[in-house]
Amino acid sequence: MKKNQIVPNLQIRLYKSMILTRKFEEKIVALSQEPDRMPGMQILANGQEAVATGIVSALKPEDVIISNHRSHGHLLARGTDLNSLMAEIMVKDKGVNGGKAGTLHLSVPDVNVLMTSTVVGAGPPLAIGAAFAQQYKRAKGITVVFFGDGAAAEGSVHEAMNLAGVWKLPLLFVCENNCWAGAQRLEEHCATQHIFQRAKGYDMPGQNVDGNDVEAVYNLAVELVEYCRSGKGPALMEALTYRMRGHGEQDRQHYVDLRELAIWKAKCPIRRYRQKLLNDGVLNQAQIKTIDQDAETRVSAAVAFGDESPYPGPETALTDVFVQPPSA
Amino acid sequence: MSQKTFGQALNEALTISMETDENVFIAGEGVGVSIHQDSNMATYDLLKKFGPRRVKDTPVSEAAIAGLAVGASCMGLRPVVEIMFFPFITLASDMLVNHAGKLRYMSGGKSSFPLTVRVKAGVGFGAGSQHSHNLESWIAHSPGLKIVWPSTPEDAKGLLLTAIFDPDPVIVVEDMMLYRMLGEVQTGDIRTPLGKARMVSPGSDCTIVAYGVALYTVMKALNPLSEQGISCEVIDLRSLVPLDKACILDSVRKTGRLVVVHEANRFCGFGAELAAMVAEEAFEALKGPVKRVGAPQIPVPTAPTHEKIFKPGPEDVVLAVRETMKK
Numbered sequence: 001m002k003k004n005q006i007v008p009n010l011q012i013r014l015y016k017s018m019i020l021t022r023k024f025e026e027k028i029v030a031l032s033q034e035p036d037r038m039p040g041m042q043i044l045a046n047g048q049e050a051v052a053t054g055i056v057s058a059l060k061p062e063d064v065i066i067s068n069h070r071s072h073g074h075l076l077a078r079g080t081d082l083n084s085l086m087a088e089i090m091v092k093d094k095g096v097n098g099g100k101a102g103t104l105h106l107s108v109p110d111v112n113v114l115m116t117s118t119v120v121g122a123g124p125p126l127a128i129g130a131a132f133a134q135q136y137k138r139a140k141g142i143t144v145v146f147f148g149d150g151a152a153a154e155g156s157v158h159e160a161m162n163l164a165g166v167w168k169l170p171l172l173f174v175c176e177n178n179c180w181a182g183a184q185r186l187e188e189h190c191a192t193q194h195i196f197q198r199a200k201g202y203d204m205p206g207q208n209v210d211g212n213d214v215e216a217v218y219n220l221a222v223e224l225v226e227y228c229r230s231g232k233g234p235a236l237m238e239a240l241t242y243r244m245r246g247h248g249e250q251d252r253q254h255y256v257d258l259r260e261l262a263i264w265k266a267k268c269p270i271r272r273y274r275q276k277l278l279n280d281g282v283l284n285q286a287q288i289k290t291i292d293q294d295a296e297t298r299v300s301a302a303v304a305f306g307d308e309s310p311y312p313g314p315e316t317a318l319t320d321v322f323v324q325p326p327s328a
Numbered sequence: 329m330s331q332k333t334f335g336q337a338l339n340e341a342l343t344i345s346m347e348t349d350e351n352v353f354i355a356g357e358g359v360g361v362s363i364h365q366d367s368n369m370a371t372y373d374l375l376k377k378f379g380p381r382r383v384k385d386t387p388v389s390e391a392a393i394a395g396l397a398v399g400a401s402c403m404g405l406r407p408v409v410e411i412m413f414f415p416f417i418t419l420a421s422d423m424l425v426n427h428a429g430k431l432r433y434m435s436g437g438k439s440s441f442p443l444t445v446r447v448k449a450g451v452g453f454g455a456g457s458q459h460s461h462n463l464e465s466w467i468a469h470s471p472g473l474k475i476v477w478p479s480t481p482e483d484a485k486g487l488l489l490t491a492i493f494d495p496d497p498v499i500v501v502e503d504m505m506l507y508r509m510l511g512e513v514q515t516g517d518i519r520t521p522l523g524k525a526r527m528v529s530p531g532s533d534c535t536i537v538a539y540g541v542a543l544y545t546v547m548k549a550l551n552p553l554s555e556q557g558i559s560c561e562v563i564d565l566r567s568l569v570p571l572d573k574a575c576i577l578d579s580v581r582k583t584g585r586l587v588v589v590h591e592a593n594r595f596c597g598f599g600a601e602l603a604a605m606v607a608e609e610a611f612e613a614l615k616g617p618v619k620r621v622g623a624p625q626i627p628v629p630t631a632p633t634h635e636k637i638f639k640p641g642p643e644d645v646v647l648a649v650r651e652t653m654k655k
Contacts, residue, residue, distance in 0.1 A: 064403070098436030105434040114402055115439065119426050125392050126427065129399015129407070136353065136381070136405060156422070159392035166387060320437035321472050323495035326523050326570030 005058075005222045006215050011282050014057060014214050016291055018049040018270050021073045023295040024082070027303060028072075028089065028103075032249045039091055040102045045070040047212075047244030050269035051176050053077045054217025055144065055237075058225050062141035064134070066127045067116040069104050070176070074146060078111045086302035087309050094309035098316060112141075121154025123147050124173060128160050131171035131234075142170040142228040150181025152195050161234070165202035168233035172224055175236065176211065178243035183255045196238035204234045211239030212269040242267070329514055335368030335507040337481035338446075341488035342370060342408065344517050346378050349406060352492060355384035355396055356410030356446075368507045370446065371410070390416050394423030394445070398431070401443040401497075408492055414449040414501070415461040428497040429472030443498075444491045449477075450504035450541065451591050451639050457627030462592035467499050468568050468601070474522060476567045477501040477539040481511035483566055486520030494522065503541040523570030527579075531561035534585040534649050537576060537602060539565040542589045542640065549645035558653055568598060576602060577610050584615035587648045591639060594622030616652035621645055 025044045032038040045052065052073030056065065059078075067074045075085060081096065088095025089103040096108055107115040114130055117123050127145035134141050151157055152175055164171045175196065181189045192198075199206020205227060209220045217239055224235040242264040246253045253261075277283045283291075332340065345352045358364075360375035360383045367373070375383040386393050390411055397407040411417050417424070428441050451460045467475045474496055478484040484502070491498035528543065529550070538546045543564050553560055561579050565572070580586050586606050588599035599620035606618055621640045629635055 066399075096436075097434065097438065100436045101434045105431075107431070107435045107439060109402075109435070109438055114399075115427075115431055115435070117427060117431075119422055122395070122422060122427060125395020125423055126399040126402075127395075128392060129396045129401070130403050131399075132396055133400045133403030133405050136400070137403075156391045156395070159387070159389035160395065162387055163389055163392045163396070167384075320433045320435075322474075323432070323440050323442075 005219055008282050010057070011277060014053055014218065015273055015277060015283070016295070017053040017057065017077045018214060018273065019292055020295045020298065021049045021052065021076045022046070022270055023292070023299045024076060024086070025072055027299045029245075029249065031303070038089070040104065042103055042249040043069045043247065044245050044249070045073050047264065047268065048176060048178055048241045049073055050214035050217050050273070051174070051211045051239040051241055054214045055174055055221040058218055058221035059144065060141065061112065062139065063112065063225070064130045064141055064143045065113045066123045066130060066143065066145040067106070067113060068120070068123050068146055068148065068151070069116070069118040070148070071106055071116045075106060075108060075113055078108075078113055080108050080111055080113065082298055082302040083305035086299070087306040090306040091311065092306050092309035093312040094305065099312035100316070100320065121147065121151040121156045123151070124157045124160030127171055128163050128169055131164065131169035132167065134170055135167070140229070142172060142225060144172045144174060146174045146176055148181070149175060149177040149179065149186055149190055149195060153181070153189055161198070161202045161204075161236070164234040165204055168231070170228045170231065171234040172228050173234060173236045175238040177238055177240050180243045180247070182247050194238070196236055199236040202234070204236055206236040206238070208238040208240060211241030212267050212272065214269055214273055329512050331510055332481050332513040333368050333507065334481045334484050334509045334511070335370055335372070337485040337513045338370035338488055338502065339372055339374070340513070341485045341492070342374060343377065345408070345489060345492045346374070346382060348517065349493075351404060352406045352408060353382045353384060354408045354410070355386050356393055357386055357388055357412055359383060359410050360385040370502065390419035391423055394420035394428070397443040397445065398423050398427045398441060401441040402431070402439050406442050406444070406492060408444045408446065411445055411447045413459045414447050414463055415458050417447055417463060420445075421466075424473060424497070424499070425470045429470050433472060440495055441497050442495045444488070445497070445499045446488070447499060447501055448504050449501045451628050452505055452635060454630055454632065454635065456630040460628040462590070464501060464568055464592060465596060465598045465601070468598060472497065474498040474567075474569045475501065476522060477503070478566060479503070479506065479540050479543045479564050481509065481513045483520050483526070485513055486518045487522075487566065489517060490519045490522055493519070498522070501540065505541045520566070522567045523572055524567065525572035525575040526564040526566055527575070528562040528564050529560070531559040531583065533559045533583055534587060534652060535561045535563065535576070535579040535583045536587045536589060536645065536649070537563045537565055538589040539568070540591070542591050545640055545642055546589050546645055548642035549649070552642070552646050553649055556650070558649060560649065573605060573609075576606070580606050580610045581613040584613050585652045586618045587621060587645065587652060588618070589621040589640060589645055592622055593625050594620050595625045597622045616654060619648035619652050621648045
């Protein structure tokens, strides 16, 4: 019997985090349909909010996150400053990485989102480095790396899991299984439908969870994070969810069965949780409305902040390659 | 000063770095317990000296080894990892090229990656093209990575120490054919600056630039050239990125001629960059064509008869110099 870690204050936090992520990404969708407003690829995790919120909420400040191309939820759940995050996604000078990351390569070391990699499957080998540093320094933190079911096909993921298993690193592997790798369905790109079962091969615990049930995600994350923190080694968690939009915003999902999309729409983690909180009397309609409006207000303010910032000036294009650049 | 082999000098650099800074650790395949029980190997006896916490034998996983270095360096450690043979760097290249070299830029300068990758290179031990393949121009072509290539025991020690304490990712190439070479090495913590070439011997007619073991091929060509009345200025590049442009350009402005020698394939090799640089920046000084001495565009062969064709010899250097001298 798993321990239920959920208390009402936490429930409200989980809801706020998910709705903020949803509103934030909905705004990106809207802006990306306007000309020249959102340069670059916009890769969103609409419908997957419960995974990011549930797991990141189970972490301590000293824990390190390695993210991927669908990173907005991880960053927002971690409490990244909304304004500089939106400005970065708009590739502006006031962005958290000075407009050099864009939406895909966000890194916010201030909140221990150490780095993101959009090279699919590159997160896990980077994460063994971070987790090794924690083990080496005898620090209390653990590392969490998020990757998708598509990334699970990369050899680098195997290398990282094996090494983490051999060295017993404090590392939680989180597979966000959203049922799609590009335009390929899970059964077309993955030999097994249960990626968490691979944990056996690396002598680590592996468990799966309904990734659209934020409390279930949170409870399992608390359990596995504690395991990793105890020094016993790595663990693998698979959260089953669904990619509600295309791979990126240019992808019109012509290959997706609309009936399947409707089924998953009905399982929307936010709608589901809102209903639960109403049923349980944790929040009433008016309170929900206030929270939702507050999220929208914050997102609009962030866009205004981004709009006011210029693009980075030409003088920064050649900087930041090296700490100690060649003198010539 | 004391006499050390190239390998012992590397070993001394690793030892000093680990004694100096608790954040230095080393990792790789067989860096602790090696199949070679040889005191000329860079990591010889380090496991005994520093223990398994700091000397990490890894699985045969080059992507994981390089990822370990990138992730750990971003957390403030100074990893020194080994990729056993140069061609295996292709297995680690995503972590090096797409991550070590790019993540600092994309973080807007927020993150840094003070990591060192040691890689063994060399042609001439009959192992063929999957153990021998000099890929320095791949690395040099990738922004955000530094690459150095010592040719003496003293520089092996000094460049490795500088690389380890440099704040950026540095690839240190170790020519296997030099591991047993003896030379004078200063004791203690010595640092050879990155981006400074070494003037090996001054001359007036032709500049010859080489690095690593190719330098000794050049040295063997000097006598026959001098017998023909040609005085060559020899530069040991030591560091490809950063590049000591001034040293090469100054020399070419003096001699009016340039020959570049390396063991990598000549086509798109590092010599092409030096030739282009001189053509762009010192064209007016040139008295003859820039010549490149390198390997033909074939994989490194295994038979000694074929290896000889692959690897540039002193006679190839003599020929190149004579061609640019039109003698």
